[in-house]
Amino acid sequence: MSTITVRIDPEVKKRMRRYSYVNWSEVVRRAILEKLREEERRDLAEALLINEELRRKAPEEWDSAEVIRAWRRRK
Numbered sequence: 001m002s003t004i005t006v007r008i009d010p011e012v013k014k015r016m017r018r019y020s021y022v023n024w025s026e027v028v029r030r031a032i033l034e035k036l037r038e039e040e041r042r043d044l045a046e047a048l049l050i051n052e053e054l055r056r057k058a059p060e061e062w063d064s065a066e067v068i069r070a071w072r073r074r075k
Contacts (some may be wrong), residue, residue, distance in 0.1 A: 006028065
């Protein structure tokens with residue numbers, strides 16, 4: 001397991017000492033994991049939006065086979 005250092009105000013440290021039974025390392029670990037999940041959900045939501053934009057419907061008169069034939073004839 002890796003170690004990180006977090007700086008906090010002296011007043012916060014003083015308040016934390018009043019609750020010495022709390023495992024503050026675990027609190028920080030959980031907060032980091034929750035933030036990671038939040039960011040990953042946001043990344044997924046953004047990817048879905050981009051995908052929907054890319055998957056827009058083609059116009060009704062669009063004939064993809066004809067477009068492919070036209071490109072092949074250009075060679």
